[in-house]
Amino acid sequence: MRGTFRKNLFVVPKSVEYVKFDLINRRKTGAGVGNYEKISIPSIKDVMAGEYAFSPCPPSIGSVPIQSHLFMHSFIDPGDHIGQKSVMRLPKKVGKKLICRGPLDHDTALLYGWGIYIVEELNEEAVAYFLTVVMVIILAVTMPWSSVKQDTQGGMGIGQFALAFTALFLTMGLISMKIMMA
Numbered sequence: 001m002r003g004t005f006r007k008n009l010f011v012v013p014k015s016v017e018y019v020k021f022d023l024i025n026r027r028k029t030g031a032g033v034g035n036y037e038k039i040s041i042p043s044i045k046d047v048m049a050g051e052y053a054f055s056p057c058p059p060s061i062g063s064v065p066i067q068s069h070l071f072m073h074s075f076i077d078p079g080d081h082i083g084q085k086s087v088m089r090l091p092k093k094v095g096k097k098l099i100c101r102g103p104l105d106h107d108t109a110l111l112y113g114w115g116i117y118i119v120e121e122l123n124e125e126a127v128a129y130f131l132t133v134v135m136v137i138i139l140a141v142t143m144p145w146s147s148v149k150q151d152t153q154g155g156m157g158i159g160q161f162a163l164a165f166t167a168l169f170l171t172m173g174l175i176s177m178k179i180m181m182a
Helices: 044-048 068-076 084-089 124-149 152-181
Strands: 011-026 030-038 111-122
Touching (some): 124 152
Antiparallel strands (some): 011 111
């Protein structure tokens, strides 16, 4: 479900946001999320109308059913703290599905709903591990080259090229990640 980054070890989920969103029908890609509003959960009116369900409604403490850091802890490290009560606290659509059937015209009301948006960010630990491995590999190449060939400048040139290539590779990766996550 992570889309483009489902196999990217350098991107990990960091936080969760409760969002209200509207559905729009695009000509090429079909139905999708248009605008969204952060820190939003279904109102008491929507729960009483039977469109959404969560308990307690409204939340007994705070403005969201489960705080972001607790939700992410449960998401990343599931254990015995995930149970029926946690599931009951999350807003769920009941009754009919949100389906955007045709092109939006002036007479059609916007379809809207609530959901959970998982925010992904850079995995600093994986990047640090990657850079450490690259440095060890560079040292493993440049040290023998310099000693066997008696060419310190050539060995250091290889090392500098490898470091420049690594810096360029990481920069391009970060830029493309930011573009795709925007």
